[in-house]
Amino acid sequence: MAALGDLVAIDDRTVLVLGQELDVGHDQPDVANALAHRAGDTLVLVDTGVTAAFRAALREAADRVGPWSRALVLTTHGHLDHVANNDLADELGVPAEHYVPAADLDQMRDPASYWVSSFDRITGLAPLPAPSALAGQVVSLFQPMRPFGATTRTYEERPLERIRIGSQRFTGWTFADGAVRVLRSQGHCAGHVIVHLRDHGVLHLSDEGNGACGAMADADQLKIQTVLGAVALLFEENEAAILTDGHTFAVRRGAAAVSHLDGLLEQATALQAAALGLTGESGRVRPSAFTARYAEAVAGLGVGGANPNAMFTAMMAVNQLRELGLRPESAEPDAPWSRPALHDPGPHSRP
Known part of the structure; x- marks a missing residue:
């Protein structure tokens, strides 16, 4: 050893x-x-x-x-x-x-x-x-x-x-x-x-x-x-x-x-696919709930990387949310993350 x-x-x-x-x-x-x-x-x-x-x-x-x-x-x-x-x-x-x-x-x-x-x-x-x-x-x-x-x-x-x-x-x-x-x-x-x-x-x-x-x-x-x-x-x-x-x-x-x-590279794509599935159809998640399920996905796929532990897994989860295009809705602790709106709903968009 x-x-x-x-x-x-x-x-x-x-x-x-x-x-x-x-x-x-x-x-x-x-x-x-x-x-x-x-x-x-x-x-x-x-x-x-x-x-x-x-x-x-x-x-x-x-x-x-x-x-x-x-x-x-x-x-x-x-x-x-x-x-x-x-x-x-x-x-x-x-x-x-x-x-x-x-x-x-x-x-x-x-x-x-x-x-x-x-x-x-x-x-x-x-x-x-x-x-x-x-x-x-x-x-x-x-x-x-x-x-x-x-x-x-x-x-x-x-x-x-x-x-x-x-x-x-x-x-x-x-x-x-x-x-x-x-x-x-x-x-x-x-x-x-x-x-x-x-x-x-x-x-x-x-x-x-x-x-x-x-x-x-x-x-x-x-x-x-x-x-x-x-x-x-x-x-x-x-x-x-x-x-x-x-x-x-x-x-x-x-x-x-x-x-x-x-x-x-295969692990990277598999983990991102798993993370995408965890965001659901709405694409809106609370990071605490996402992190818990993400940790299960990491363990299940065996892709924890060097020095796997709860600290680094949580850090990976936040990076994965950003990689999927999600952003926090506010600065509050555990505020939901979601995808930014693609269209401006302001007055100019009305008929």
């Missing part, structure tokens, strides 16, 4: 460092998987997780893929479970660079406010503490938290590049003479990127494949589904051979990776 900090050798220059699942009830933070890779003389770390134990595992992985004389630390997005050890870039003893997405800077500086805004949306929809209390509880799990180092910059300080991989066209940034490609995806959250290690065929999806429906307030369902389709095509065209991600603790190769990505 996989444990926090286990090292999975992908090839002689690439190691996946395994994280762990979230368990708020037992004060256990989730820890995202990270990659250690050597491109020429450059150590590449993709995400840094959280906890001192994971930091030690990262150092071991870095030593395993050596030798290297410079370092590049790449943050896929600003969520707590991916960024806490980012200052490791300052301790590697070699010239180092560290990049983070500009759109995620605010949440990295003030994660409590980011989580309060996420939990505000689900007040009364799940048996959870008040948003501020819950955000404080969640953030307190992720310690020590060091998301910035002396060399931290944003990707957006570099000129944006058009990156062609096979028949696919992306925008993003390249490093190590093009051997490391950072591709903008921005589905799981506003600043999200994925990473392609060109010469080794490794594609790190990070959290874009976390589940059939993004949970966070800044998630974009279309972008999630678009990047899953684009990545599947990279595997079909043999532009990528190995798929890793932030939370499933698995290394998928070739056809197995394509099957996994197609499965995520």
Whole structure:
């Protein structure tokens, strides 16, 4: 059974460092998987997780893929479970660079406010503490938290590049003479990127494949589904051979990776179809009732994604209502959601 900090050798220059699942009830933070890779003389770390134990595992992985004389630390997005050890870039003893997405800077500086805004949306929809209390509880799990180092910059300080991989066209940034490609995806959250290690065929999806429906307030369902389709095509065209991600603790190769990505897209369409059925003919629902039935649908379809729990399921439910085109009728707690009127019933519409 996989444990926090286990090292999975992908090839002689690439190691996946395994994280762990979230368990708020037992004060256990989730820890995202990270990659250690050597491109020429450059150590590449993709995400840094959280906890001192994971930091030690990262150092071991870095030593395993050596030798290297410079370092590049790449943050896929600003969520707590991916960024806490980012200052490791300052301790590697070699010239180092560290990049983070500009759109995620605010949440990295003030994660409590980011989580309060996420939990505000689900007040009364799940048996959870008040948003501020819950955000404080969640953030307190992720310690020590060091998301910035002396060399931290944003990707957006570099000129944006058009990156062609096979028949696919992306925008993003390249490093190590093009051997490391950072591709903008921005589905799981506003600043999200994925990473392609060109010469080794490794594609790190990070959290874009976390589940059939993004949970966070800044998630974009279309972008999630678009990047899953684009990545599947990279595997079909043999532009990528190995798929890793932030939370499933698995290394998928070739056809197995394509099957996994197609499965995520199938889950997304099945879950949206189930959600549509829950809105009824009127298309008007109370979010509390919808969330309860939505949780049953999620469980029945087996599409809870990474770290399934009542908190994330309620967040997914609110996003699903918006994806279906429904909007709250007022700012009152548990106010009904319905579809906006398509026609203005004002005087000009009268005969």
